[in-house]
Structure formats: C-alpha cells, structure tokens
Amino acid sequence: MSISDLTLDLATYDGEVKVLDDISLDVGRSETVGIVGETGCGKSVLAKSILNLLPHGIARYRRGAIRWKGENLLATTRRRLRQVRGTEIGMVFQDPMTFFDPLYTAGSHMMEAIGHREQVKGGSMSRAQRKAEAVDLLSRLGLSDPERVFDSYPHQLSGGMRQRVLIGAAIVGKPEFLIADEPTTALDVTVQAQILHLLQDIVKDRDTSIVLISHDLGVIASMCERIVVMYAGTIVETGTKRQLLSRPAHPYTVGLTSAVPRLGYPQKQVKGIGGHIPNLLNPPPGCRFAPRCPKATSLCRSEKPALEALSDGRRAACHYPEPVA
Structure with missing residues (x-):
C-alpha cells in the first residue's frame, strides 16, 4: 500500500473542512503500522479513504493517490472496489454499536462476508462449511458460546461481543491488508490481549499487513514496529516504535x-x-x-x-x- 500526497476536503454547510493535508504513507508486506493521535486528527477518515468509503459528493480529493499493488483505488471503478473490499483489504470499523443491521443475526453478517470471498475468489463451499468456519472463528476470538452468538441478533450481544463479531467479519475474507480502527476499544484487558495475539497470528500465518489505529500507546507498542503520529489532518512524525x-x-x-x-x-x-x-x-x-x-x-x-x-x-x-x- 502506498499513499502519496493525499489531500482531502469534506464539504459541509459551513464550508470545506480541510481534513487531510499531504498525507504520504507506505506499508509493506507483513508490516504492522500504528497510527496515533487525538480524536479529530483524521485517522479514521484516512482509513476510510483507503477503501473509498467516504460519501461521494462530500469527499473531495484535491490531489494524491492511494495505490494498492500499483493500482490507484481513487481512480478505479466501483465494481473493482467491491472486489477489493473484504477480500483484498479488510476493515474493522470503530463503532460496533451501529455497524450491524439489527434485522440480521451475527452469523448472517459473517456468512455474507464468507460468501463474498467465495464469489470473488471462485470458491465453492457449502452453507454448512461456511457456518463451521464462522463458528470456529468466533471461538478463536474468545467467545465462550460461539453457536449461540452465531444465532444471536446484535441487540442480544454485549458491546464486547459485537466488537469481536465485527473483527471476525473483517478477517473471515482472508484479506492481504487489514485496517483496524480502534479494534479493542470495547474489550476488557484479557479479551484485548486475545485479540492482539490473534492479529499477530494473522500477520505471521497469512503475511497480512495491518494498519492499526488506536488512542492506546500500549496497544500500539505491543503490536507495531513503526508508528505514524497524526495531528489535525497531517503527519507530524513517523519512525520506529523505539524511536x-x-x-x-x-x-x-x-x-x-x-x-x-x-x-x-x-x-x-x-x-x-x-x-x-x-x-x-x-x-x-x-x-x-x-x-x-x-x-x-x-x-x-x-x-x-x-x-x-x-x-x-x-x-x-x-x-x-x-x-x-
């Protein structure tokens, strides 16, 4: 992933908000990069820009490019973006309370993600196989009764459970690049450690690259070798964790x-x-x-x-x- 000179304005009733200013960032294979900064510094906007998830007509990219394996995702087609999302680049969104459709079970969300992966990559798993994979992943995410969670609606789950299902839906597509926006916010310390270990295993086993966004410098220090510090839509410092x-x-x-x-x-x-x-x-x-x-x-x-x-x-x-x- 290579982001170069990315400058983004968001149109509002009060005028154009200069959200990102000349952002340049490279992430290599199997690398875990942490992004830190106060609330409102543009971290989540940058994450959503990678997958072109900001509302069209409101998000105005003034200059720059976001290249995934050499392909500029800001200039590609919507069809191609649908192929990339979830299977090549996954994202763990920040708010598990509002992400899920309340009319569908947790298992339905995960089954949809697996189905999208199979469609894009040409797989042929049966429904029973897809369910088994989803339940197994929920178990690995630290849920003690994964079968019940699979059949539960979002309102029947705690915030921490929803967060883990959200992470599961993001990684079940086996993406090569994962954006994790505050993935452990709603979790207690024990479960947080389990999630971080799981993310580390993903990097090791699948050669997955991860961009980890967090306010917690402890989480960043335990996961990342390189850190990017953002302030008010700009990168102010970048270097190794030790530095x-x-x-x-x-x-x-x-x-x-x-x-x-x-x-x-x-x-x-x-x-x-x-x-x-x-x-x-x-x-x-x-x-x-x-x-x-x-x-x-x-x-x-x-x-x-x-x-x-x-x-x-x-x-x-x-x-x-x-x-x-």
Whole structure:
C-alpha cells in the first residue's frame, strides 16, 4: 500500500473542512503500522479513504493517490472496489454499536462476508462449511458460546461481543491488508490481549499487513514496529516504535507520551497538552500545532514545516525538533 500526497476536503454547510493535508504513507508486506493521535486528527477518515468509503459528493480529493499493488483505488471503478473490499483489504470499523443491521443475526453478517470471498475468489463451499468456519472463528476470538452468538441478533450481544463479531467479519475474507480502527476499544484487558495475539497470528500465518489505529500507546507498542503520529489532518512524525516512544522529536509526540501514566517511584506527574485541535474550516497558515506548541515561533506560525528525515532516519514535520542523537 502506498499513499502519496493525499489531500482531502469534506464539504459541509459551513464550508470545506480541510481534513487531510499531504498525507504520504507506505506499508509493506507483513508490516504492522500504528497510527496515533487525538480524536479529530483524521485517522479514521484516512482509513476510510483507503477503501473509498467516504460519501461521494462530500469527499473531495484535491490531489494524491492511494495505490494498492500499483493500482490507484481513487481512480478505479466501483465494481473493482467491491472486489477489493473484504477480500483484498479488510476493515474493522470503530463503532460496533451501529455497524450491524439489527434485522440480521451475527452469523448472517459473517456468512455474507464468507460468501463474498467465495464469489470473488471462485470458491465453492457449502452453507454448512461456511457456518463451521464462522463458528470456529468466533471461538478463536474468545467467545465462550460461539453457536449461540452465531444465532444471536446484535441487540442480544454485549458491546464486547459485537466488537469481536465485527473483527471476525473483517478477517473471515482472508484479506492481504487489514485496517483496524480502534479494534479493542470495547474489550476488557484479557479479551484485548486475545485479540492482539490473534492479529499477530494473522500477520505471521497469512503475511497480512495491518494498519492499526488506536488512542492506546500500549496497544500500539505491543503490536507495531513503526508508528505514524497524526495531528489535525497531517503527519507530524513517523519512525520506529523505539524511536518515538523513547525519544520523541516532535513537540506533539512529546505531549502524547507525557500524557501516559507510568508506574514507578517517584511517580511522574501526567501532563496534558493545552489547548485544542484547530478548526479545520480555517486551519492555521503555518504549522497546525503552532497554537498549542510551547516552542512555536513566528516561523512556525507562518511557514508549514516539511516532513523531513532526521539524523536517526525517522521523519518529523517541525522547524525545531527535539535532538534525537
């Protein structure tokens, strides 16, 4: 997957919201990349853009491309997109409470996903075989009574159960590339660990690439070797897990890591990031983080910093990055 110079506006009654600005990101085979940032930074919009799931007429791609195996998904046909969705690229959506159709059972949603996979890939499984596969996957996802869950309607399941069924529907198509948008939000710590182990097994057994979106730096650290930090629709820093978590270069990444509680004595005070994300109807002319940045100067407020390589190989979009050597 290769995203280059992606710039996206969303049309609203108040004007065009500049949601994504010059996003460039590459994901290799069997690689797990984490995307972190505050709510409203554009992470989910970027994820939905990969599969062209944003409403037509509202989403306006100003420039850029999203290439899957060399094919630009923004320029392909709807027929081709239907083939890609679910079988080549899967997605775990963020909200399990509203994703499912309340008139259909959990099993129906999974059977539909398996049927789509068989249709696209030319399979010939019987209904009984499809059900057996779905039930087995629900069991692997940590559901103690998978048969009952298979026959249950969404309102009969807890939020955590719905989340696991949602993950199952995304991976049952055996995609080569998986987008996981907050896949463990509604789960307790034990089940969260099971899901993360399952995702790791998928990467290992199927050579699947994963883009993992999460607010939880602990989840990102346990799953990903490379991290992308987004702020207000831009990428502000990208590098390895060790680089970003041990010695962040961008002031925003410094703020994120400082806001994470840590065990130990003496206890370190948790520091929040002052201010709020700017209104993207009219974003700041220079660095979008400048209004909240303690190091901002007149240069930051007038000139947008480029995402440039630092001495240790990571990239940061900052005029005055923290020393990394």
